[in-house]
Amino acid sequence: MLSDMDLLVSLCKRRGFIFQSSEIYGGMGSVWDYGPLGVELKNNVKQAWWRTYVYERSDIEGLDAAILMHPSTWVASGHVGSFADTLVDCKDCKKRFRLDRLQAKRCPECGGEVTEPRKFNLMFKVPIGAVEDFRNISYLRPETAQGIFVNFQNIITSMRRKVPFGIAQIGKAFRNEITTGNFIFRCREFEQMEIEYFVEPGTDEEWYKRWVEERFNWYIRLGIGKENLRLREHPKDELAHYAKACTDIEYKFPIGWSELEGIANRTDFDLKQHMNESGKDLAYFDDEKKAKYIPFVIEPSGGVDRTVLAFLVDAYREEPVRGEKRVYLALHKHLAPVKVAILPLLRNRDELVRLAKDIANTLRKRCKIMYDDTASIGRLYRRQDEIGTPYCVTVDVESLSDHKVTVRDRDTMEQKRVPVQELETYLLGQLL
Numbered sequence: 001m002l003s004d005m006d007l008l009v010s011l012c013k014r015r016g017f018i019f020q021s022s023e024i025y026g027g028m029g030s031v032w033d034y035g036p037l038g039v040e041l042k043n044n045v046k047q048a049w050w051r052t053y054v055y056e057r058s059d060i061e062g063l064d065a066a067i068l069m070h071p072s073t074w075v076a077s078g079h080v081g082s083f084a085d086t087l088v089d090c091k092d093c094k095k096r097f098r099l100d101r102l103q104a105k106r107c108p109e110c111g112g113e114v115t116e117p118r119k120f121n122l123m124f125k126v127p128i129g130a131v132e133d134f135r136n137i138s139y140l141r142p143e144t145a146q147g148i149f150v151n152f153q154n155i156i157t158s159m160r161r162k163v164p165f166g167i168a169q170i171g172k173a174f175r176n177e178i179t180t181g182n183f184i185f186r187c188r189e190f191e192q193m194e195i196e197y198f199v200e201p202g203t204d205e206e207w208y209k210r211w212v213e214e215r216f217n218w219y220i221r222l223g224i225g226k227e228n229l230r231l232r233e234h235p236k237d238e239l240a241h242y243a244k245a246c247t248d249i250e251y252k253f254p255i256g257w258s259e260l261e262g263i264a265n266r267t268d269f270d271l272k273q274h275m276n277e278s279g280k281d282l283a284y285f286d287d288e289k290k291a292k293y294i295p296f297v298i299e300p301s302g303g304v305d306r307t308v309l310a311f312l313v314d315a316y317r318e319e320p321v322r323g324e325k326r327v328y329l330a331l332h333k334h335l336a337p338v339k340v341a342i343l344p345l346l347r348n349r350d351e352l353v354r355l356a357k358d359i360a361n362t363l364r365k366r367c368k369i370m371y372d373d374t375a376s377i378g379r380l381y382r383r384q385d386e387i388g389t390p391y392c393v394t395v396d397v398e399s400l401s402d403h404k405v406t407v408r409d410r411d412t413m414e415q416k417r418v419p420v421q422e423l424e425t426y427l428l429g430q431l432l
């Protein structure tokens with residue numbers, strides 16, 4: 001596990017995981033681009049989550065709602081009225097800070113006097129349509145959840161669902177964050193993985209407990225060290241306006257214990273608010289009990305970027321090997337951006353290159369591979385270790401006569417000769 005975030009920021013840039021947005025223009029604060037390996041890792045995280053909840057369970061449907069929503073959505077949800085930070089400006093250096101970050105009511109950067117606190121809404125305004133008058137103002141969504149609430153009836157009806165059931169969504173969210181920095185921990189543009197799980201009132205506390213436990217264990221199943229995770233229940237005065245209870249899953253990031261995901265009991269707040277604002281009846285009719293009610297909602301809400309960061313931090317390893325430092329990412333095989341690297345030992349032996357390329361072309365149809373012949377084998381292994389590739393396949397001169405290749409395991413560094421004929425089956429078996 002890693003204790004210095006700068007090491008990771010540097011590895012991520014050097015190895016094509018994550019770049020600062022618009023870097024050639026000096027960068028865009030708290031906005032990040034995922035490079036060739038970053039997009040693979042991020043997609044793998046999202047797929048692992050989607051597989052667990054939408055495919056492996058029978059009680060959850062998927063959704064991909066639009067980022068832009070009717071402006072009334074954000075009035076109903078409470079975001080127009082109360083999604084705000086309290087800020088002050090420094091009268092000397094003109095920088096802006098969150099009130100809760102100040103000590104002794106002075107500027108934390110230059111010590112200058114600060115203005116009276118003011119509320120600052122975190123949503124990005126978007127003028128919709130050609131005429132920029134106030135009726136056409138909406139917002140980039142600050143959470144994906146509202147797209148689920150407004151589609152509750154559509155999904156119940158089209159999918160013939162009965163409560164309890166859930167709706168899962170992964171998508172972008174935007175917040176004009178004031179406290180920036182800390183790499184991809186807090187971004188202005190980020191992704192969320194959210195489930196709104198609809199339950200009968202009275203059963204909500206039991207479901208809430210189940211979801212806290214389920215989400216905690218999901219991270220562990222994908223390799224996060226249990227000792228680096230903890231639960232923190234919100235005290236009453238910290239609860240969001242919509243929540244009856246909320247537990248954060250916290251991870252021990254290099255910046256200290258911080259929120260990775262929140263699981264909230266949102267009660268019937270959102271559905272009721274949308275009923276009032278839209279005038280539509282969003283109550284559920286329970287056929288068996290012949291009862292009508294507004295379901296309560298349990299919401300596990302995680303950030304994709306924060307989850308990627310936690311997996312990277314947790315996977316980071318340094319160890320001495322033959323007098324040198326070996327750096328590797330012990331990522332779970334399902335998450336590793338590249339699954340297999342094909343490394344020909346010589347690049348000027350036609351037969352050997354042909355065999356290596358044949359192997360690469362066969363495997364590339366099954367998983368993400370990388371072909372690399374641009375350095376000595378020691379360096380090639382080091383490169384693959386640093387990006388967390390679970391298996392390296394080396395094609396050497398002997399391979400031409402014994403029709404076997406060497407498969408090296410990232411974590412143990414053990415090497416094994418495997419017949420070329422059996423390679424695909426062997427590797428796919430390991431990667432499952």
Ligand code: GAP
Nearest residue numbers: 143145185186187190260261262301302303306
């Ligand atoms: N729908 C509930 C909701 O949005 P939240 O605690 O504000 O709750 C949920 O956000 C998760 O989204 C957080 O636990 C975090 O992982 C992620 N998240 C929130 N703001 C973020 C930001 N500015 N940058 C990166 N991730 C963020």
